[in-house]
Amino acid sequence: xxxxxxxxxxxxxxxxxxxxxxxxxxxxxxxxxxxxxxxxxxxxxxxxxxxxxxxxxxxxxxxxxxxxxxxxxxxxxxxxxxxxxxxxxxxxxxxxxxxxxxxxxxxxxxxxxxxxxxxxxxxxxxxxxxxxxxxxxxxxxxxxxxxxxxxxxxxxxxxxxxxxxxxxxxxxxxxxxxxxxxxxxxxxxxxxxxxxxxxxxxxxxxxxxxxxxxxxxxxxxxxxxxxxxxxxxxxxxxxxxxxxxxxxxxx
Amino acid sequence: xxxxxxxxxxxxxxxxxxxxxxxxxxxxxxxxxxxxxxxxxxxxxxxxxxxxxxxxxxxxxxxxxxxxxxxxxxxxxxxxxxxxxxxxxxxxxxxxxxxxxxxxxxxxxxxxxxxxxxxxxxxxxxxxxxxxxxxxxxxxxxxxxxxxxxxxxxxxxxxxxxxxxxxxxxxxxxxxxxxxxxxxxxxxxxxxxxxxxxxxxxxxxxxxxxxxxxxxxxxxxxxxxxxxxxxxxxxxxxxxxxxxxxxxxxxxxxxxxxx
Amino acid sequence: xxxxxxxxxxxxxxxxxxxxxxxxxxxxxxxxxxxxxxxxxxxxxxxxxxxxxxxxxxxxxxxxxxxxxxxxxxxxxxxxxxxxxxxxxxxxxxxxxxxxxxxxxxxxxxxxxxxxxxxxxxxxxxxxxxxxxxxxxxxxxxxxxxxxxxxxxxxxxxxxxxxxxxxxxxxxxxxxxxxxxxxxxxxxxxxxxxxxxxxxxxxxxxxxxxxxxxxxxxxxxxxxxxxxxxxxxxxxxxxxxxxxxxxxxxxxxxxxxxxxxxxxxxxxxxxxxxxxxxxxxxxxxxxxxxxxxxxxxxxxxxxxxxxxxxxxxxxxxxxxxxxxxxxxxxxxxxxxxxxxxxxxxxxxxxx
Numbered sequence: 001x002x003x004x005x006x007x008x009x010x011x012x013x014x015x016x017x018x019x020x021x022x023x024x025x026x027x028x029x030x031x032x033x034x035x036x037x038x039x040x041x042x043x044x045x046x047x048x049x050x051x052x053x054x055x056x057x058x059x060x061x062x063x064x065x066x067x068x069x070x071x072x073x074x075x076x077x078x079x080x081x082x083x084x085x086x087x088x089x090x091x092x093x094x095x096x097x098x099x100x101x102x103x104x105x106x107x108x109x110x111x112x113x114x115x116x117x118x119x120x121x122x123x124x125x126x127x128x129x130x131x132x133x134x135x136x137x138x139x140x141x142x143x144x145x146x147x148x149x150x151x152x153x154x155x156x157x158x159x160x161x162x163x164x165x166x167x168x169x170x171x172x173x174x175x176x177x178x179x180x181x182x183x184x185x186x187x188x189x190x191x192x193x194x195x196x197x198x199x200x201x202x203x204x205x206x207x208x209x210x211x212x213x214x215x216x217x218x219x220x221x222x223x224x225x226x227x228x229x230x231x232x233x234x235x236x237x238x239x240x241x242x243x244x245x246x247x248x249x250x251x
Numbered sequence: 252x253x254x255x256x257x258x259x260x261x262x263x264x265x266x267x268x269x270x271x272x273x274x275x276x277x278x279x280x281x282x283x284x285x286x287x288x289x290x291x292x293x294x295x296x297x298x299x300x301x302x303x304x305x306x307x308x309x310x311x312x313x314x315x316x317x318x319x320x321x322x323x324x325x326x327x328x329x330x331x332x333x334x335x336x337x338x339x340x341x342x343x344x345x346x347x348x349x350x351x352x353x354x355x356x357x358x359x360x361x362x363x364x365x366x367x368x369x370x371x372x373x374x375x376x377x378x379x380x381x382x383x384x385x386x387x388x389x390x391x392x393x394x395x396x397x398x399x400x401x402x403x404x405x406x407x408x409x410x411x412x413x414x415x416x417x418x419x420x421x422x423x424x425x426x427x428x429x430x431x432x433x434x435x436x437x438x439x440x441x442x443x444x445x446x447x448x449x450x451x452x453x454x455x456x457x458x459x460x461x462x463x464x465x466x467x468x469x470x471x472x473x474x475x476x477x478x479x480x481x482x483x484x485x486x487x488x489x490x491x492x493x494x495x496x497x498x499x500x501x502x503x504x505x506x507x508x509x510x
Numbered sequence: 511x512x513x514x515x516x517x518x519x520x521x522x523x524x525x526x527x528x529x530x531x532x533x534x535x536x537x538x539x540x541x542x543x544x545x546x547x548x549x550x551x552x553x554x555x556x557x558x559x560x561x562x563x564x565x566x567x568x569x570x571x572x573x574x575x576x577x578x579x580x581x582x583x584x585x586x587x588x589x590x591x592x593x594x595x596x597x598x599x600x601x602x603x604x605x606x607x608x609x610x611x612x613x614x615x616x617x618x619x620x621x622x623x624x625x626x627x628x629x630x631x632x633x634x635x636x637x638x639x640x641x642x643x644x645x646x647x648x649x650x651x652x653x654x655x656x657x658x659x660x661x662x663x664x665x666x667x668x669x670x671x672x673x674x675x676x677x678x679x680x681x682x683x684x685x686x687x688x689x690x691x692x693x694x695x696x697x698x699x700x701x702x703x704x705x706x707x708x709x710x711x712x713x714x715x716x717x718x719x720x721x722x723x724x725x726x727x728x729x730x731x732x733x734x735x736x737x738x739x740x741x742x743x744x745x746x747x748x749x750x751x752x753x754x755x756x757x758x759x760x761x762x763x764x765x766x767x768x769x770x771x772x773x774x775x776x777x778x779x780x781x782x783x784x785x786x787x788x789x790x791x792x793x794x795x796x797x798x799x800x801x802x803x804x805x806x807x808x809x810x811x812x813x814x815x816x817x818x819x820x821x822x823x824x825x826x827x828x829x830x831x832x833x834x835x836x837x838x839x840x841x842x843x844x845x846x847x848x849x850x851x852x853x854x855x856x857x858x859x860x861x
Contacts, residue, residue, distance in 0.1 A: 079387030441543035
């Protein structure tokens with residue numbers, strides 16, 4: 001189980017403060033959800049937490065070790081344990097589905113037998129519901145298929161820490177149901193999941209811990225019940241807008 | 252006004268240090284390729300294929316045409332002044348030392364420099380770079396280093412081919428127009444060709460390769476969010492490649508003639 | 511998938527391999543051609559000046575490169591020391607008493623050269639020995655003693671002069687021809703020539719004189735004829751007036767003492783005079799006719815003569831231009847536009 005802690009994290013882009021002095025600790029082995037209105041900095045905070053974007057200031061600790069000062073071995077070990085599902089899938093355009101899947105395995109399991117890799121890839125794609133050819137390029141796939149492959153790519157190395165940036169958007173209901181079941185399976189295990197789901201019902205069902213964000217700041221943390229009943233009106237308004245009004249702009 | 256100027260200067264100096272840091276990182280990441288198996292080996296192979304092999308036909312065409320023109324002019328014009336032997340020093344100066352490496356560089360800038368900057372820019376915009384990082388793959392090691400090595404190696408090889416086609420291939424073209432005795436031609440060519448010429452040519456193409464690949468990579472990675480930044484950065488990459496290649500050419504030529 | 515992408519590894523392998531192998535082959539051939547692997551023999555020599563000396567300068571024996579200069583340095587006694595090597599294939603030529611000669615072209619053409627003259631001895635000079643140059647007494651003495659196999663003055667200047675010599679001879683011949691042509695034309699015009707042109711002009715002159723004399727004679731005779739004619743005219747006039755008198759005309763005509771009788775009865779004096787005049791006029795006409803025929807027949811020859819002169823002058827001009835634009839000195843003979851010949855018109859005429 002991996003614990004992630006943010007300490008005074010600020011991120012500025014083009015003179016605009018996108019993340020404003022965020023200090024947060026995600027409980028290990030639990031599913032944490034970042035909720036907030038669109039454009040509040042959820043995706044950016046998720047990427048900073050995963051070490052994909054270096055913050056302008058502040059620190060990110062992984063099991064007590066500063067992610068930004070990790071050496072190559074420590075960093076590679078952290079990546080081997082973690083997976084990231086991108087909002088726009090972010091599949092490598094010049095590689096086939098199979099090549100997209102095999103590359104993380106080649107990096108983290110160089111000694112793994114080719115047949116074993118092949119077996120792992122096929123079973124993972126089957127688990128997310130991908131049934132098309134493995135030789136297709138991302139440009140030849142539908143949005144839903146891309147999301148499936150993106151989730152499969154993140155899970156193929158069997159991570160214990162999973163970051164998911166709105167994994168179920170732009171996915172048709174049948175695919176969404178299959179992927180949702182998979183996420184719930186992951187939730188029931190000891191995996192640490194940090195995500196920003198758009199589906200309020202899934203969010204309510206899955207989250208063990210929630211962080212409410214507004215304008216780049218974390219205004220409240222706790223369980224869904226705690227943040228819903230929060231005394232702070234700003235938190236309450238934000239949570240009710242995101243989780244209880246289907247037409248709210250929570251993305 | 253003064254404050255703005257100061258800020259611009261500080262940013263400029265920071266930019267230079269950032270670029271130098273980037274270049275150093277790319278060169279450092281390229282070293283493991285010489286030691287053993289690398290995950291980016293296939294990327295290196297493909298880069299040599301696209302930058303080197305696929306540019307071979309245009310390089311051959313230009314080199315043979317240029318060489319043939321020099322030989323035909325040389326064997327028909329220079330003997331009138333009693334300087335027929337000058338054909339070979341002129342041929343070697345143009346094909347091997349001066350124009351060959353520079354023409355190869357220009358072709359590579361146009362073909363591969365633009366392609367690399369565009370591809371990397373799009374990789375940044377579509378978050379593919381972040382996906383590499385998330386998968387534990389260092390984009391510098393996996394994307395930049397093989398491209399740096401591939402372009403540099405390709406331009407070195409293409410320069411060699413440019414010389415073969417310019418010095419040897421052009422001879423056969425000349426035979427169709429104004430026959431020249433083969434043994435005499437090759438004997439004289441080999442007696443005028445010096446190791447310094449080959450060294451100068453190789454050094455130039457190596458420098459141009461480093462300049463072109465690093466400029467393209469640097470500006471490709473400099474794209475931040477929008478796809479509209481991509482063409483802007485491609486233009487900058489091409490401009491920087493041209494300018495630094497010409498400056499490097501002038502410096503190496505100066506060193507060659509003042510040694 | 512395209513062939514070269516499917517077999518990318520093999521294609522790139524070939525691409526790299528061919529380039530490296532070709533480069534190696536070229537370097538090996540360069541080495542063989544430039545004798546990198548051959549053993550050379552090193553020697554030193556001294557010269558008065560470094561003018562015309564340069565590193566890499568070839569050392570030649572009878573036009574063949576047998577070695578080259580490696581180093582040149584100014585010594586403490588202000589002479590120039592040169593270190594050079596001789597190819598192993600020519601080492602047998604480096605015999606005792608060999609000398610070097612630095613030839614520098616004073617007019618800057620043909621460049622300078624280092625000539626090697628082998629000694630007449632059969633003993634070879636060992637590696638790293640000193641070989642004297644003709645700049646110093648030591649070398650000159652070897653030549654004056656006849657110990658050096660040195661052909662007479664086979665230097666660059668002589669070669670240039672040898673090349674200029676035939677050119678100057680040709681120019682000289684052309685000038686002489688031109689002078690002769692001009693003299694012939696001059697003589698011809700003065701009528702002193704023995705040739706056809708001179709003969710024509712001489713005869714033309716003679717004819718002119720004869721014509722003048724004839725004209726003078728004819729003038730006197732014509733004057734007397736004219737005065738006689740005047741008399742005759744007045745007589746005829748008188749006769750006519752007398753004839754107008756119809757009464758006495760026939761009588762008078764038939765009269766034995768009449769005018770016609772008297773005209774015919776004057777011992778043929780008048781008749782003879784008229785005959786003489788007519789003979790003179792006929793002679794003059796004949797002479798004039800002959801002269802005209804001469805002139806007519808001489809016209810093509812005169813034209814030909816003038817055409818030859820024009821051509822000779824054109825050649826002379828080309829020769830002078832060739833001398834000034836000598837390829838060794840300048841840039842050769844410039845192409846000139848041919849003047850249209852005036853002779854062509856006469857040639858086309860019928861004579």
